Amino acid sequence: MGFQFQFAPVFARSDVLLEGALLTLQLSGIGILFGALLGILLAMLRGLSPPALRWPVDAYVELVRNTPFLVQLLIIFFGLPSIGVRLTAEQAALSAIILNLGAYSTEIVRAGIESVHRSQIEAGLSLAMTRWQVFRYVVIAPAIARVWPALSSQFVLMMLSTSVCSFISVQELSATAANVESDTFRSFEVYITVTLIYLGLALVMRGLLAVLGAVMFPKGSGLGRLRTQASR
Amino acid sequence: MPVVRVEGVHKRFGAVEVLKGIDLTVEGGQVIAIIGRSGSGKSTLLRCINGLEQIQAGRIEVAGHGLDASAKGLRDLRKDVGIVFQSYNLFPHLKVGENIMLAPRVVLGVGKAEARRRAEAALAEVGLAERFEAWPDNLSGGQQQRVAIARSLAMQPKVMLFDEVTSALDPELTGEVLQTMERLALHGMTMLLVTHEMAFARRVATTTVFMHQGRIWEQGPSERIFSAPETPELRQFLGGGLK
Amino acid sequence: MIREFSQSEFLFILASARWTLLLTVLALLLGGVLGFVVAIARASRLAPVRALAAGWIGMIQGIPVLMLLFLSYYGLSLAGFDMPPVFAASVSMAIYASGYLGEIWRGAIQSVAWQQWEASAALAMSRAQQYRYVVLPQAMRIAVPPTVGFIVQLVKNTSIVSIIGVVELARAGNLINNATFQPFKVFGTVALIYFMICWPISLLARRLEGKLNAGRTG
Numbered sequence: 001m002g003f004q005f006q007f008a009p010v011f012a013r014s015d016v017l018l019e020g021a022l023l024t025l026q027l028s029g030i031g032i033l034f035g036a037l038l039g040i041l042l043a044m045l046r047g048l049s050p051p052a053l054r055w056p057v058d059a060y061v062e063l064v065r066n067t068p069f070l071v072q073l074l075i076i077f078f079g080l081p082s083i084g085v086r087l088t089a090e091q092a093a094l095s096a097i098i099l100n101l102g103a104y105s106t107e108i109v110r111a112g113i114e115s116v117h118r119s120q121i122e123a124g125l126s127l128a129m130t131r132w133q134v135f136r137y138v139v140i141a142p143a144i145a146r147v148w149p150a151l152s153s154q155f156v157l158m159m160l161s162t163s164v165c166s167f168i169s170v171q172e173l174s175a176t177a178a179n180v181e182s183d184t185f186r187s188f189e190v191y192i193t194v195t196l197i198y199l200g201l202a203l204v205m206r207g208l209l210a211v212l213g214a215v216m217f218p219k220g221s222g223l224g225r226l227r228t229q230a231s232r
Numbered sequence: 233m234p235v236v237r238v239e240g241v242h243k244r245f246g247a248v249e250v251l252k253g254i255d256l257t258v259e260g261g262q263v264i265a266i267i268g269r270s271g272s273g274k275s276t277l278l279r280c281i282n283g284l285e286q287i288q289a290g291r292i293e294v295a296g297h298g299l300d301a302s303a304k305g306l307r308d309l310r311k312d313v314g315i316v317f318q319s320y321n322l323f324p325h326l327k328v329g330e331n332i333m334l335a336p337r338v339v340l341g342v343g344k345a346e347a348r349r350r351a352e353a354a355l356a357e358v359g360l361a362e363r364f365e366a367w368p369d370n371l372s373g374g375q376q377q378r379v380a381i382a383r384s385l386a387m388q389p390k391v392m393l394f395d396e397v398t399s400a401l402d403p404e405l406t407g408e409v410l411q412t413m414e415r416l417a418l419h420g421m422t423m424l425l426v427t428h429e430m431a432f433a434r435r436v437a438t439t440t441v442f443m444h445q446g447r448i449w450e451q452g453p454s455e456r457i458f459s460a461p462e463t464p465e466l467r468q469f470l471g472g473g474l475k
Numbered sequence: 476m477i478r479e480f481s482q483s484e485f486l487f488i489l490a491s492a493r494w495t496l497l498l499t500v501l502a503l504l505l506g507g508v509l510g511f512v513v514a515i516a517r518a519s520r521l522a523p524v525r526a527l528a529a530g531w532i533g534m535i536q537g538i539p540v541l542m543l544l545f546l547s548y549y550g551l552s553l554a555g556f557d558m559p560p561v562f563a564a565s566v567s568m569a570i571y572a573s574g575y576l577g578e579i580w581r582g583a584i585q586s587v588a589w590q591q592w593e594a595s596a597a598l599a600m601s602r603a604q605q606y607r608y609v610v611l612p613q614a615m616r617i618a619v620p621p622t623v624g625f626i627v628q629l630v631k632n633t634s635i636v637s638i639i640g641v642v643e644l645a646r647a648g649n650l651i652n653n654a655t656f657q658p659f660k661v662f663g664t665v666a667l668i669y670f671m672i673c674w675p676i677s678l679l680a681r682r683l684e685g686k687l688n689a690g691r692t693g
Binding site for chain 3: 003062063065066067068069070071072074075078079080081082083156160161163164166167174187188191192194195198199202203206
């Protein structure tokens with residue numbers, strides 16, 4: 001076969017790829033921070049609401065979890081302007097990421113909250129705490145410790161999904177890859193390179209999230225036990 | 233020819249030597265009880281005999297098969313050796329009858345009708361003929377253990393190994409399992425059992441083996457072992473165990 | 476000329492769902508076979524085989540589906556395959572599915588108690604017989620709910636293959652939007668169709684899981 005791998009032209013454009021990777025990191029970082037916060041807040045709100053008032057949160061979670069991220073992105077970027085909300089591609093991407101991850105985080109943290117034993121809540125209430133205080137001080141930390149591995153996986157998945165933002169020409173890693181491809185015509189080499197960058201990002205992220213979990217829920221504390229139980 | 237021949241067997245778990253040179257011979261029809269403290273290596277010895285544990289030195293032979301490393305050789309040996317575990321280990325997704333018929337059918341290639349006949353006979357032998365269609369989860373611990381015995385019997389083994397089979401059972405359920413084993417012994421089954429039931433060993437076993445610190449410390453006719461122990465270790469063990 | 480978003484446009488989008496479904500089924504079948512091999516390899520007694528399977532799972536789970544798609548697309552054409560885009564799309568979706576199904580099924584296999592392996596080994600069963608008659612029947616019960624749950628992810632991720640020109644739901648939405656300029660209606664419709672496909676599957680997965688848990692404690 002006549003094909004020969006030529007990575008040199010791709011590496012010559014590494015500055016472009018690096019810029020893309022930086023935007024990927026920014027989108028992921030900000031998106032994960034706010035998406036996770038949204039999820040934790042909504043899960044607490046849901047937990048504190050009487051069952052009859054839980055449906056708005058549930059509906060949001062179900063709608064987001066049962067439609068593709070790409071379609072959510074298209075609705076926000078192309079659809080919102082038609083009702084007067086105009087966003088740049090980056091703003092639309094970030095909104096979609098936060099909304100998407102928010103729904104998954106809500107669901108994951110909800111499961112964590114439900115795994116906290118009733119007796120813990122009763123103990124808090126019997127100390128005359130309000131229900132909010134019980135959630136804030138007694139329930140939420142063990143709940144997140146328990147689901148930290150699941151949350152971490154979801155964060156990594158979200159980072160990988162930011163590649164879809166190239167569909168609305170956000171210049172993140174995948175989009176810059178397409179640019180380099182059309183300049184160099186080395187499609188396969190470009191995508192191998194970029195795939196390896198994503199793989200590296202995912203590995204580093206997994207490591208960092210594991211460290212973060214170990215710092216927030218240290219071994220030897222009750223929270224550390226919950227975290228390691230869950231990952232087994 | 234003996235059914236089981238164990239010669240100079242050594243077994244280590246990491247740095248810990250659990251069996252330090254074991255020699256044991258089991259003749260056809262013999263019932264041998266192995267007694268000793270936990271950690272004396274008695275369960276390990278049993279598990280070595282059907283290859284669930286690998287030995288580092290020595291020879292094990294069952295019904296003429298040498299225990300070698302090949303997967304095929306191991307399976308051939310296991311066809312002749314039944315083992316019953318402390319925790320029953322019935323297959324929860326199969327009914328009682330199916331539990332018993334499975335290995336004869338897929339391992340021995342026995343036809344369905346013959347496998348069923350064997351399973352029914354084995355169930356009758358353990359006194360559970362009417363539970364053929366039951367699910368394991370719906371049986372008591374004692375009944376599950378008797379099904380486990382029947383499951384081994386249906387392979388028509390030359391020797392049966394029993395590894396503390398009543399230890400996980402409530403006291404009121406151990407009786408039915410011991411009775412089942414006693415009946416097997418009466419019917420001439422060659423048996424090797426690790427047990428804490430001293431009265432049972434004394435009454436049913438032809439020979440009793442006392443293991444201590446990875447060695448066979450003392451062995452002899454059960455009556456003699458229990459009535460006139462020779463070593464101080466056995467005397468102390470029996471004294472502590474019977475008082 | 477700007478067209479209205481009317482019945483014929485709606486029907487065009489609805490009909491494109493067959494490609495979404497076809498891709499899902501193909502990915503599930505191909506990816507299922509590959510994922511099964513990965514799961515068995517992951518539970519192998521040979522350390523190098525285990526490591527290889529673990530590496531495969533870790534790799535697939537660390538790569539965007541979009542990249543798997545491009546690599547399949549350009550890789551297959553480099554290898555001399557002159558194929559319709561739907562072929563590369565199926566291959567990439569199958570590779571993606573194998574990484575996740577492999578991990579789900581490994582978990583199910585390893586959740587079967589080790590005593591079941593020992594008891595079946597003691598009955599002289601071969602490794603294959605142990606899998607066939609003892610371990611897999613039990614693992615299957617545990618694997619069904621998360622597998623059904625994964626199908627939802629699969630359906631949603633097929634939307635990504637729209638970029639190489641397979642006219643499935645997302646691509647059909649794009650085409651109609653370009654002709655009608657009614658993005659809210661068009662993509663809302665697309666989202667609704669996805670939801671109608673995915674939601675019942677999600678509910679089924681949850682019900683199966685509930686049943687399994689009830690069966691365990693009861």
